[in-house]
Amino acid sequence: MREGVSVLTDCESAQLDARVLMKFVTGFDDASLILRGADEMPPEDETAFLKLIARRAANEPVAYITGVREFWSLDFRVTPDVLIPRADSECLIDAVLKRRDPSKPWTVLDLGVGSGCLLCALLHEMPSARGFGVDRSQAALSVAKDNAARLGLGARAFFVAGDWASGIEARFDIIIANPPYIPAGERPELPADVSDFEPSDALFSGADGFDAYSEILHAAPRLLAPDGLFILEAGDGQSTRLRDMVSEALPGARTTIVNDLKGLPRGVLAEGKTFTEKD
């Protein structure tokens, strides 16, 4: 572990990353790692561990190395075809669950479903709900479908390839989306483990980061069921403008800015009105 941490000099989360990779190689949990910390490590495990450390030192995200990331206390399989689920996005799930009785048979639409983390977390908490996940990436859809099946949600989760809501005719009780929202020009400012490894289609959205929001909001009035709930994740510094865009797209809806666990604005939520195509 010490040797691994010493290699990860440029990595802010060196201790944590080395521990996760050590657990991955040995199959130990945290308790075993402490209890057996003084044991001699089998040479093949040591070689395997140091190889993974070298990949991390070359900026590869830990979740792509281990192939798994926890979200909403559920394990999601991740590949380089999908954005790694972020803990910050859990506040969107929390905001929906605070406002909708989880026992009801809601229909849920997740636009830009990626790994399926948002849709699966909601379906996991809402045992009678059914959900639809849309993504432009076929590879992402197959990861999302696999995650839904692994979590026992396969019978209630459906996945469709598409350009946002272009092929969708139905209305939904709950619409959730974490679209790409980083301005294209900000690529050089991103950490290398994001810009060099996560899919560009999951990160960037036009010159100011608002292209995907505009397209999704254009479709929102025809997609939202009467008294439906609509929630979008917002990037840093985007929530006020995004709330204005949501109010314009869904006039008369009550809009709320949703904060993440750090108390920072992370989403915009709208609810409380029946929309027609004309809205």
Ligand SMILES: C[S@@+](CC[C@H](N)C(=O)[O-])C[C@H]1O[C@@H](n2cnc3c(N)ncnc32)[C@H](O)[C@@H]1O
């Ligand atoms: C920021 S990721 C979010 C993934 C997942 N929902 C999450 O929160 O971790 C955005 C997703 O939108 C998808 N996407 C990008 N452009 C799209 C489009 N025009 N139509 C449908 N999906 C799109 C990407 O492939 C990516 O999976």
